[in-house]
Amino acid sequence: MDIDGISHHISRQYNEELEEVRNKVLQMGGLVEQQLANAVKALEEDDAELAEAVVMTDYKINAMEVDIDEECVQILARRHPAASDLRLIMTVIKTITDLERIGDEAERIGRMAMKLDKTEKLNSTLAAIGHMGNHVRVMVHDALDAFARTDAESALKVWREDKRVDKEYEGIMRQLMTFMMEDARSIPAILDLLWSVRSLERIGDRATNICEYVMYLVKGKDVRHTSIEHMELEILGKKE
Amino acid sequence: MDIDGISHHISRQYNEELEEVRNKVLQMGGLVEQQLANAVKALEEDDAELAEAVVMTDYKINAMEVDIDEECVQILARRHPAASDLRLIMTVIKTITDLERIGDEAERIGRMAMKLDKTEKLNSTLAAIGHMGNHVRVMVHDALDAFARTDAESALKVWREDKRVDKEYEGIMRQLMTFMMEDARSIPAILDLLWSVRSLERIGDRATNICEYVMYLVKGKDVRHTSIEHMELEILGKKE
Numbered sequence: 001m002d003i004d005g006i007s008h009h010i011s012r013q014y015n016e017e018l019e020e021v022r023n024k025v026l027q028m029g030g031l032v033e034q035q036l037a038n039a040v041k042a043l044e045e046d047d048a049e050l051a052e053a054v055v056m057t058d059y060k061i062n063a064m065e066v067d068i069d070e071e072c073v074q075i076l077a078r079r080h081p082a083a084s085d086l087r088l089i090m091t092v093i094k095t096i097t098d099l100e101r102i103g104d105e106a107e108r109i110g111r112m113a114m115k116l117d118k119t120e121k122l123n124s125t126l127a128a129i130g131h132m133g134n135h136v137r138v139m140v141h142d143a144l145d146a147f148a149r150t151d152a153e154s155a156l157k158v159w160r161e162d163k164r165v166d167k168e169y170e171g172i173m174r175q176l177m178t179f180m181m182e183d184a185r186s187i188p189a190i191l192d193l194l195w196s197v198r199s200l201e202r203i204g205d206r207a208t209n210i211c212e213y214v215m216y217l218v219k220g221k222d223v224r225h226t227s228i229e230h231m232e233l234e235i236l237g238k239k240e
Numbered sequence: 241m242d243i244d245g246i247s248h249h250i251s252r253q254y255n256e257e258l259e260e261v262r263n264k265v266l267q268m269g270g271l272v273e274q275q276l277a278n279a280v281k282a283l284e285e286d287d288a289e290l291a292e293a294v295v296m297t298d299y300k301i302n303a304m305e306v307d308i309d310e311e312c313v314q315i316l317a318r319r320h321p322a323a324s325d326l327r328l329i330m331t332v333i334k335t336i337t338d339l340e341r342i343g344d345e346a347e348r349i350g351r352m353a354m355k356l357d358k359t360e361k362l363n364s365t366l367a368a369i370g371h372m373g374n375h376v377r378v379m380v381h382d383a384l385d386a387f388a389r390t391d392a393e394s395a396l397k398v399w400r401e402d403k404r405v406d407k408e409y410e411g412i413m414r415q416l417m418t419f420m421m422e423d424a425r426s427i428p429a430i431l432d433l434l435w436s437v438r439s440l441e442r443i444g445d446r447a448t449n450i451c452e453y454v455m456y457l458v459k460g461k462d463v464r465h466t467s468i469e470h471m472e473l474e475i476l477g478k479k480e
Contacts, residue, residue: 222310
């Protein structure tokens with residue numbers, strides 16, 4: 001094999017390594033999404049068995065994080081990635097941290113679902129929590145989809161969704177606070193639900209983190225902690 | 241200058257760059273600590289002005305995160321760090337994410353402190369919150385100190401502290417829940433305190449994250465998601 005052939009061979013291997021890391025992130029994301037869906041379903045349907053399954057599965061997500069992290073270190077050490085390849089590795093390192101923490105939040109919701117004592121009165125609130133849970137799950141899904149397609153515009157679109165999630169959060173919080181004020185004995189049970197809703201709100205925040213990493217990956221600029229107007233200018237090239 | 245002279249010169253510059261990144265992390269940590277101390281003090285002493293100062297200062301921490309992140313990317317791109325240097329960069333990238341989020345929690349506590357309506361009844365609880373706040377602040381400080389001295393044993397010691405913080409957390413939660421059950425009208429105000437205490441608990445978790453990165457930095461092994469027994473074996477070389 002001549003020199004060109006060898007360097008072509010190496011670069012193909014390198015591309016395969018990057019592709020493998022990218023795929024592993026998406027696999028990890030798929031499991032996180034499933035955990036989140038199951039945790040919310042367990043809460044909504046008062047399904048203690050499903051809730052326990054969520055709690056018991058979290059270790060898989062943790063193992064995936066450690067594995068992908070290790071792979072990134074290997075690539076940094078052996079391949080010395082530059083430019084967009086280096087940004088990809090940085091994006092992966094940060095994204096999997098948020099995915100792992102989303103997994104932790106799903107586990108927390110699972111724990112709450114295990115001890116939930118469902119009453120008739122809670123039905124409509126649980127339905128609203130289910131709706132919010134689905135909303136943040138779709139956000140996580142779409143953020144990872146934007147990552148898979150390195151699509152900054154989609155990432156920005158998902159990022160914007162978080163405002164709607166925050167509104168849902170506030171509505172449910174008001175409802176839960178009313179229940180507590182009406183019936184002091186319900187306070188401990190309601191507090192568990194409160195923590196779960198807070199977890200969902202945090203998951204929405206983490207999905208926006210992933211969106212910011214994707215915008216960085218595509219544009220090569222760090223848009224964290226800037227205004228929405230600044231992001232739109234960077235991503236869409238215009239002020240809306 | 242001969243070749244040796246040049247490579248010596250480059251390696252000195254490189255070492256200075258690594259040293260600068262390390263110092264910047266400690267500077268960022270110093271500001272985060274100060275924000276946390278001020279937020280808790282504002283809450284404890286019902287000092288709305290100090291609380292507002294905390295909220296207004298958070299942008300500095302965000303800017304530090306973006307700056308250090310950029311510096312790490314530059315070092316990865318130009319210096320191709322290997323072995324312990326690469327682990328240092330990985331540790332920095334992860335540590336500043338947690339520091340930034342600790343800053344966010346301090347800001348949240350600041351916001352709660354701004355609207356706190358302090359009553360006589362809350363005095364002892366606020367003192368307990370102040371105590372817990374100081375405890376997690378010391379944890380953050382000691383975790384960064386372990387980072388500065390690349391001291392895995394100290395990191396493990398700080399990591400263990402989190403159990404005591406969790407106990408304080410549970411005690412304060414019980415107290416707040418009792419207040420809510422005794423007086424339904426106090427619920428909205430107590431909930432704000434509840435979120436603040438939750439923030440402190442999360443800051444303790446984040447300090448343990450930093451400890452795990454330090455153990456990785458020193459030992460070259462990822463100890464996240466393992467048991468305390470496993471960590472002790474790795475760090476201290478014995479089962480206790």
